[in-house]
Amino acid sequence: MNQSNTKMQRLAVIFVFANLLFNYPLLALFNRASMLGGIPLLYVYVFVAWALLIGLLALVIERR
Numbered sequence: 001m002n003q004s005n006t007k008m009q010r011l012a013v014i015f016v017f018a019n020l021l022f023n024y025p026l027l028a029l030f031n032r033a034s035m036l037g038g039i040p041l042l043y044v045y046v047f048v049a050w051a052l053l054i055g056l057l058a059l060v061i062e063r064r
Contacts, residue, residue, distance in 0.1 A: 007060060007063075011057075014053065014056050014057060017053075017056075021052075021053070022046075027042065027046075030042045030044075
């Protein structure tokens, strides 16, 4: 298996992972009235998940 094919497979896995992270049932778990540091829990979850995905994409894309 060449490097390009492996990279494409990893990107596909990240795509599926992102769809699961931002799917309604999982978002509904964090849609509570509670706050974390004065920020609604749902907002914290969305931004942390988004940052995680950006980090994973950077690792896959920049890997040689």
